[in-house]
Amino acid sequence: MEYPVATIGTAVAVGAAFVIDRVGSALIRRRPISPQEKYGWRTNLALLTTLAALVVLVILWGRLLTNRGTFFGLIGAGLAFALKEPLLSIAGRLSIWFGRLYRIGDRIEFQNMAGDVIGIGVFYTRMLEIGNWIHGDQATGRIVQFPNASVYQHPVYNYTQNFSYIWDELMLPVTYASDVAAATEILIRTGAEYTRDFLKPAAAEIEKLRSDFLLPDLTLEPKVYTRVTSNYVELTMRYLVEPRKRRAASSWLYSKIFERVQAELKIGIASETLDLTVHPPEKKEPQAQAVTPPSTEKEMQAPPSRPESEA
Numbered sequence: 001m002e003y004p005v006a007t008i009g010t011a012v013a014v015g016a017a018f019v020i021d022r023v024g025s026a027l028i029r030r031r032p033i034s035p036q037e038k039y040g041w042r043t044n045l046a047l048l049t050t051l052a053a054l055v056v057l058v059i060l061w062g063r064l065l066t067n068r069g070t071f072f073g074l075i076g077a078g079l080a081f082a083l084k085e086p087l088l089s090i091a092g093r094l095s096i097w098f099g100r101l102y103r104i105g106d107r108i109e110f111q112n113m114a115g116d117v118i119g120i121g122v123f124y125t126r127m128l129e130i131g132n133w134i135h136g137d138q139a140t141g142r143i144v145q146f147p148n149a150s151v152y153q154h155p156v157y158n159y160t161q162n163f164s165y166i167w168d169e170l171m172l173p174v175t176y177a178s179d180v181a182a183a184t185e186i187l188i189r190t191g192a193e194y195t196r197d198f199l200k201p202a203a204a205e206i207e208k209l210r211s212d213f214l215l216p217d218l219t220l221e222p223k224v225y226t227r228v229t230s231n232y233v234e235l236t237m238r239y240l241v242e243p244r245k246r247r248a249a250s251s252w253l254y255s256k257i258f259e260r261v262q263a264e265l266k267i268g269i270a271s272e273t274l275d276l277t278v279h280p281p282e283k284k285e286p287q288a289q290a291v292t293p294p295s296t297e298k299e300m301q302a303p304p305s306r307p308e309s310e311a
Contacts, residue, residue: 017052110157173231192221
């Protein structure tokens with residue numbers, strides 16, 4: 001064997017990485033944590049063991065060269081040039097992990113794409129798409145994947161990290177003659193009925209966030225805002241909801257609100273209207289035709305020609 005230390009070291013490094021990954025995965029599966037956390041721990045363990053094995057291999061075989069500095073410099077330059085995107089994706093994976101940008105199960109929006117994160121690999125992140133041609137932030141069935149390096153170039157919007165709720169709005173148009181105060185009371189009462197079960201947990205999460213971030217004053221209870229338009233009075237209710245229940249919440253709220261509004265005779269649902277004024281066509285007076293007056297003078301007749309004289 002020409003290079004026994006490097007050869008045996010390579011076998012030991014690869015075998016150790018394999019054993020650590022298997023044993024660690026078995027221990028993670030036994031832990032009483034959620035499936036999302038188990039998946040995250042397993043992928044992170046696989047990433048670390050792979051990187052550690054690669055570093056050991058480079059050290060073992062690089063020490064055999066006399067000019068080690070030149071060797072590692074060339075290796076680094078070559079890798080940086082040829083593997084730019086993969087290396088950036090690996091760095092992005094580390095940034096996602098250490099920076100806690102998102103994790104398995106989070107709902108995120110990224111580069112005009114939104115979905116639930118279902119996998120975070122060494123090079124790519126995969127998510128189950130929502131929206132697009134489906135309204136109400138529900139799944140389309142497509143799986144979208146993007147390179148982890150993209151997190152360095154575009155912002156990541158996380159729906160569920162640190163705070164499990166978002167704010168949504170519901171608009172109710174009423175006529176000018178309606179009792180706006182009564183309609184506002186219906187909206188507030190219906191919104192409070194929907195949010196009463198999770199306002200306390202939401203307030204607890206907000207207080208926990210205040211210990212880490214400087215947050216402004218936030219109103220968690222439903223609130224109604226009024227705006228007068230050219231067609232109706234617009235009542236907009238702002239309320240708290242879980243990100244994955246936006247469509248169900250909107251459907252429930254509208255059904256309850258319409259039921260209560262229809263029971264009130266002094267509230268009318270409005271819509272955009274357009275007034276058209278039709279004018280009858282203008283009647284044109286007949287124009288008088290010019291009449292030539294009769295001539296009073298006798299027409300002049302040419303005098304008869306004189307007969308030629310006889311020769």
